[in-house]
Amino acid sequence: MLDFERPIKELEERIAELHRLAGESEGLQAEISRLEEALEAAKRRIYTNLSPYQRVQVARHPERPNFRVYRDALCEDFYELSGDRHYGDDAAVRGGLARIGEHSVVLIGHDKGADVKSRVEGNFGMAHPEGYRKVKRLYGLAARFGLPVVTLVDTPGAFAGRGAEERGQAWAISEDLMALAAVSVPVVSVIIGEGGSGGALAMCLADYVGMLENSYLSVIAPEACASIIFRDSSRAEEAAAALKLTANDLKEHGIVDEVLPEPLGGAHRDPEAAVRAVGEALERALSGFADTPRETLLGKRYARYRRIGAHPARLSP
Numbered sequence: 659m660l661d662f663e664r665p666i667k668e669l670e671e672r673i674a675e676l677h678r679l680a681g682e683s684e685g686l687q688a689e690i691s692r693l694e695e696a697l698e699a700a701k702r703r704i705y706t707n708l709s710p711y712q713r714v715q716v717a718r719h720p721e722r723p724n725f726r727v728y729r730d731a732l733c734e735d736f737y738e739l740s741g742d743r744h745y746g747d748d749a750a751v752r753g754g755l756a757r758i759g760e761h762s763v764v765l766i767g768h769d770k771g772a773d774v775k776s777r778v779e780g781n782f783g784m785a786h787p788e789g790y791r792k793v794k795r796l797y798g799l800a801a802r803f804g805l806p807v808v809t810l811v812d813t814p815g816a817f818a819g820r821g822a823e824e825r826g827q828a829w830a831i832s833e834d835l836m837a838l839a840a841v842s843v844p845v846v847s848v849i850i851g852e853g854g855s856g857g858a859l860a861m862c863l864a865d866y867v868g869m870l871e872n873s874y875l876s877v878i879a880p881e882a883c884a885s886i887i888f889r890d891s892s893r894a895e896e897a898a899a900a901l902k903l904t905a906n907d908l909k910e911h912g913i914v915d916e917v918l919p920e921p922l923g924g925a926h927r928d929p930e931a932a933v934r935a936v937g938e939a940l941e942r943a944l945s946g947f948a949d950t951p952r953e954t955l956l957g958k959r960y961a962r963y964r965r966i967g968a969h970p971a972r973l974s975p
Contacts, residue, residue, distance in 0.1 A: 660715050662704060666923075669697040705922050708872070710907075711880055711898035716872040717851045718814075721926040723933060725752060725767035725810050728850065731933045732758050732940070733765065739799070741792060745825065748789030749780040750813075753796045758808065758937070761944045764800040766793055766861060767810035770851075783852070784817040790830035790860055797837045806844040806944055809861040810936075814879065815854030834860035839963075844947035844955060848918070848936050849873045849905075850925075865959055866943040868916045869905035870932065872924050875913070876903035913966055 659667050676690045708716070716722075729736055729752075738754040740747040753766035768785065771777035800807045816827055838845055838860075847864035853875030862875070869875065878886075880898035885891045908914040918935045921928035947955070 660712070660719070662708075662712055662715075663923075666697065666700055666704065669693055669700060673697065701922055705924075709895065709899065710874075710901070710904050711895040713872045713904050714852075714874050714880060714898055716924040717874050719924060719926050722851055723925050723929040724772065724812060724851070725769045726772060727929060728810055728933055728936060729756070729765065729767065731930075732937045734758075736765065739792075739796065742788040742795060744791055745788040748786050748792060749776075750783055750785040750817075751789035751793055753793065755805075756808075758944070759941050761806065761941075761948075763806045763808045763944070764796050765808050765810075766796055767850075768813040768857075768861070770812060781817055783813040784815060785813065785857060786817050786822050787825040787827045787830040790816070790827075790834050793861065794830070794834050794837050797834070797841050800843050801841050804843060806846060806947065807838075807841065807864075808940060808944075809845070809847045809864070811847060811849045811853050811858045811862050811875075812851035812873075813854050813857045814852050816857030816860070828856070831856045831860045835863055838863040839959070840956070842952045842956065844944065844950065845959075846940060846943045846947070848939060849875055849914075850932075850936065854879060863963070865947060865955065865962070866916075867914050868918050868936070868939045868943070869908065869914050870918045870925060870936070871905050871920050873905060874903040875905075875908055876901050911966070 673690060673693050676686055676693070679686060733756040736754055736756045738752060750769060751766065752769045753764065756763055756765035758765070768783040769780045770783035771780045797807060816822070816831060845864040846866045847862040848868040848870070849858070849862065850870055851873050853862065853873060855877055858875060880894040880901065881891045883897040883901060884893040887897065902908070902911070905914060905917040909917050916939060918939050920935070921931045925932035
């Protein structure tokens with residue numbers, strides 16, 4: 659339960675208690691109806707006016723659908739491929755051959771895990787260099803077999819520990835970016851939760867980028883930004899607003915192509931609806947790129963990223 663959800667929680671608990679006591683009492687049934695109306699009004703008021711930092715909190719919710727949920731719901735078949743052929747396998751990133759609808763693809767995603775054991779095993783979705791080297795291997799495999807790349811992004815960021823730096827974390831991410839820029843197949847990415855720094859960017863330099871409305875994409879976490887800029891991590895809410903990290907902000911700046919709707923209260927409230935929204939977006943994007951020639955695809959990708967951050971005057975002929 660997030661702090662801003664407490665009024666909702668209190669109403670839900672009150673309604674549950676009245677249901678237990680009500681029986682056939684008409685007086686209590688009327689009170690239950692009144693409270694249920696108040697609950698719906700509170701949900702609409704709170705969830706339709708979330709601040710950027712509140713959306714970050716929703717994106718981090720432990721019950722939010724993760725990569726495994728989308729993989730199992732959207733893929734008729736998934737054959738996982740492991741290892742980077744250099745050091746080892748990284749459970750924070752999963753990938754392999756899959757079929758989504760009528761499209762054969764290479765599916766890759768950050769895996770935060772579903773319970774304590776799997777979350778620790780996957781380092782809470784923070785990948786190591788071997789994870790990003792595995793990702794590069796899968797990009798190459800997709801190009802070799804002419805399969806679109808589909809990535810589901812959900813990471814606080816690449817692991818920033820000493821061991822990761824010693825094994826070339828930054829170099830591994832930069833190689834992923836180079837590989838994505840040049841890969842000759844469509845790249846479709848959806849940010850389903852957290853999109854933290856280079857750890858996310860290594861998997862969303864894409865021809866299409868969609869974002870669930872309560873996800874975020876940022877060069878730095880709000881808490882870390884506040885610590886650096888304001889010397890005060892408690893100003894994370896202020897930092898989140900300045901970072902322009904929400905889906906709507908990024909859509910306005912041309913970084914994201916589409917904001918995907920979530921159930922009221924977040925994807926964790928109705929995972930099936932969130933999965934359906936992501937599945938429909940993937941189907942539209944994959945179908946749209948199905949007959950795009952290689953030269954056109956690469957040319958549009960180059961132009962897309964040249965436009966980001968450019969002053970309007972410099973974009974005119």
